[in-house]
Amino acid sequence: MTTVLTADEIERYARHIVLPEVGGAGQQKLKQARVLVIGAGGLGAPVLEYLAAAGVGTLGIVDDDTVSLSNLQRQVIHGTDTVGMLKTLSAKAAIARINPNTAVETHTVRLNTDNAPALIAGYDITVDGSDNFETRYTVADACASEHKPLVHAAVGRFDGSVTVLKPFEDGKDGKPNPGYRDLFPEAPPPGLVPSCAEAGVLGALTGVVGTLQAMEAIKLITGIGEPLVGRLLLYDALSARFETIRYARR
Numbered sequence: 001m002t003t004v005l006t007a008d009e010i011e012r013y014a015r016h017i018v019l020p021e022v023g024g025a026g027q028q029k030l031k032q033a034r035v036l037v038i039g040a041g042g043l044g045a046p047v048l049e050y051l052a053a054a055g056v057g058t059l060g061i062v063d064d065d066t067v068s069l070s071n072l073q074r075q076v077i078h079g080t081d082t083v084g085m086l087k088t089l090s091a092k093a094a095i096a097r098i099n100p101n102t103a104v105e106t107h108t109v110r111l112n113t114d115n116a117p118a119l120i121a122g123y124d125i126t127v128d129g130s131d132n133f134e135t136r137y138t139v140a141d142a143c144a145s146e147h148k149p150l151v152h153a154a155v156g157r158f159d160g161s162v163t164v165l166k167p168f169e170d171g172k173d174g175k176p177n178p179g180y181r182d183l184f185p186e187a188p189p190p191g192l193v194p195s196c197a198e199a200g201v202l203g204a205l206t207g208v209v210g211t212l213q214a215m216e217a218i219k220l221i222t223g224i225g226e227p228l229v230g231r232l233l234l235y236d237a238l239s240a241r242f243e244t245i246r247y248a249r250r
Helices: 007-012 023-032 044-054 087-098 116-121 133-145 203-222
Strands: 034-038 058-062 103-107 125-128 150-156 159-165 231-236 241-246
Touching (some): 034 044, 044 058, 044 087, 087 103, 116 133, 125 203, 133 150, 150 203, 203 231
Parallel strands (some): 058 103
Antiparallel strands (some): 150 159
């Protein structure tokens, strides 16, 4: 894919290009980027929408589920007219409406330890919007082994968290960056953490946290700002409070 911006793209991304931190060079990086999004659900929906709108050249979507009516309270990339459709295809159609310049690669499979490394190796960055610990560990382990940055997030009822994982690199202090298992050494026992279907989740919460993930991905692609490496951003929606905790390699 050519990174040269067309006249239409220059107009479309004008508010990015006038930012000195992004500019034409940063927009070209976005156009060249390949981002894999795990899950086209509550978190994946705003991630996909904002990365497409930002001009990411290629988005890969991994999801094996279909759209249900109960998804629509938070999974805003889907609509009533796409209930029953594969989420990958529903999301692809929505992205085409948002930005026809973004290519979409659909992977209508359930991610597992067998297919994760090859899928992740084909992209520059992975954004994890999965909703279970098994997938999260699988994604994190594969990203670490393939030396690919991972933007991780999780939500529950009224709170969420976001972090960026690059355990294959050293930090500014010369020490190795932490990985997912440094933050969460092992998954909680089955049944301890209820699913969204069991405990519920406020729809707008996934929009806040997913948009934060999209922001971190854009920072990684363009090289601006300080990504959340070694930092876990916590958001409490009920108190409207953000907190950041630092964590390190064990």
